[in-house]
Amino acid sequence: MTLSLSLYERLLINSVHDPVTGCFVWSRTLNYGYGQISVDGETRRVHRVAYGMFAPIPDGLVLDHLCRNRACFNPNHLEPVTPAENNLRGEGCMAGYARRSHCPLGHAYEGENIWMKNGARRCRECKRIENRRYRERKKAEAQSKVA
Structure with missing residues (x-):
């Protein structure tokens, strides 16, 4: 059975x-x-x-x-x-990542400060800072080649 x-x-x-x-x-x-x-x-x-x-x-x-x-x-x-x-x-x-309200440098993920890259949120203020440093570095490199 x-x-x-x-x-x-x-x-x-x-x-x-x-x-x-x-x-x-x-x-x-x-x-x-x-x-x-x-x-x-x-x-x-x-x-x-x-x-x-x-x-x-x-x-x-x-x-x-x-x-x-x-x-x-x-x-x-x-x-x-x-x-x-x-x-x-x-x-x-x-x-x-989705629960984060601020980027690693403390800028808020809100309004115009957000841009998307490859489906992920990015901080516009951090990108501005990064671009500014890049331009300054390239300018300094160009001046050092002239001198």
């Missing part, structure tokens, strides 16, 4: 509930912090499987862990968002 567990039962048996955070934390195989489970012979991410049991994941959207715990699969802790929104909410480089 073979005992066959439902997918829901497999999720519950292989997880730990954290009463403080409310997270259902996957206790089995993790890949980059995300739980993995085999469904119909295919390896899938646990949080996507669990969310899909309650609501469809809209095309083109990914699930953001509102609790910031990748191993959590509590559907109440997951929100479908665009990949760009998910990246900006995270802790990665792109999110960090």
